[in-house]
Amino acid sequence: MTIRWGILGTGEIARLVADDLALLPDAALTAVGSRAQQRADAFGDTFDVPRRHGSYEALVSDPDLDVIHVATPHSAHLKHATMALEAGHAVLCEKPLALNAAQAGRLIETARRQDQFLMEAMWTRFLPVMDDVHRLVHEEQALGDVHLLRADIGVTQPFDPDHRLFDPALGGGALLDLGVYPMAFAFDLFGPPAAISSSAVLGETGVDEQCAAIFRYDDGTQAVWHASVRADAGRTCVLAGAEGRLHGTRSWWKGAPFELTRRDGTTDSWARPYAGNGYQFEAAHVMTCLREGRTESPVMPLDESHALLRTTDALRAEWGVTYPQES
Template identity: 80%
Template sequence: MSIRWGILGTGNIAHLFASDLQLPPDATLAAVGSRAQERADAFGDRFGVSRRYGSYEALVADPDLDVVYVATPHSKHAEHAAMALEAGAAVLCEKPLALNAAEAETLIATARRYDQFLMEAMWTRFLPVMADVRRLVQEERALGDVCLLRADIGVVQDFDPEHRLFDPALGGGALLDLGVYPIAFAFDLFGPPDAVTSSAVIGDTGVDEQCAVVFRYDDGTQAVWQASVRADAGRTCVLAGREGRLRGTRAWWKGAPFELTRADGSTETWARSFEGSGYQFEATHVMRCLREGRTESPVMPLDESRAILDTTDALRAEWGVRYPDESPSTLRSS
């Protein structure tokens, strides 16, 4: 039986997801919702979607949807995900799950109250090459005891105060848009850090445009990462231990090949090519969870999504970055 999807939002990420949703044989893109009917119609024309709604409320009210993919700006994730949950649909919500941990807690409570599936769309975690990384590091221990993760992620974005990356009202900044990838990578392999140190460059609109962060763990492990909307930082990562290192090439979070170098100097490369942009893997995982009757993912659990936001809250508190309507007490230091 095919799983029927609705997409809430019609921006770039919604287009990428809709395109990849054509790849799993058990997925049907049944409906789309936008704030404007003409955008919903244009999206529907492009992807062959028959049910097109000119409001988000109308989309989630569609009784024939199994799951809604929330693809709106960061600042609306919690509101729109809750709307879909309360209407009786499962939800895959774009990352970050919410603007802050307080919003995430409320949203998670809503999902649990309605006994509905909810997952943050940390799509990179579901890429085939990332399963290889976890196997090599955690199961085969190809690197021995891993003691260092270094990851860079950056883009060059021309300054525009109305662009979502620079608009605090939309949850702009490098941290929530890009930094969440190395954060989630570190959490996946090592869990939440025991201590955090950081530095950030705050732009004219009050959002973080560049940041450098060190996670320290009590066992001596460090995760060192940078995120930037000012510079192309190379977009590489390295995992290192006493027995070798694993290097992710350019665009590591998008499924680029990883190269393993062992202590004896021998090398191996893992390349797991795939069709599309890679969003089909998280969609397939969600559909598997729904068929198994799960209300959350064992790969991207809700408590981890909230803990990641605890970390980003603490970083923003240190930098003095707050979004509109956030009180100082909302950002809890870790």
């Protein structure tokens, strides 16, 4: 059964997803929607998309789609995902699911009321290497009881007040764009934290350009993470327990090697390279869910996406970071 996809938006993420859908023989990129017909046509020409819509409203009104990928900025996720759900489409919505927990709650309520599939596109959770991580940590307990996760992610983005990373009206800042990845990693392995300590550096537009947090759990586990749009933080991760540690080397989510060091000093190293950009794995999962008649993913459930945004809300409240839509 071929699943017919529509992409709402024509930016960078939309292009990466379009590339990767072409890697799935049972996925058909059928339609694209943009705010301008010219951009929709250019995107369609590049990715061989037969149906090009010059508005988002026209895209969600297209009856020949099974699922729509919402690829617009954070600040528009609630509006655009709601449009698609109310038009009767399943939705894969870029992360974060919404700007804040209140918006996420409204979106989740809409999906459940419409009895439509909705999932946050936390693509890193579906990468092949995550199967290895779960197997070693939970099934084989190769690390013993895990007590520490450390994860860093950063980019060096030149300051531009109009760039989405620095624009509060677009949900800019390191937290929602980058910090959600190590947060979701911690949630995946340990669940929501019992307590949080954090710090942020705010830029001249008022968004967090650098942030760090320690998640503490009732059993004493800590998840320590850092995100930055000012510094290349290495993009590495470490999971450690009494019996050993797992080290994800630079760009581990792109298939770079993972290293297992055991308590006795023996080591193993392996890589899980893949073609494309890595978005095909979450897309394949969505298609499996749709074929099984699911309205929610068992791997990235909506309640977890909601809890993640409650945590980002708490962090931003501590830092004094707000978005215009919240005032």
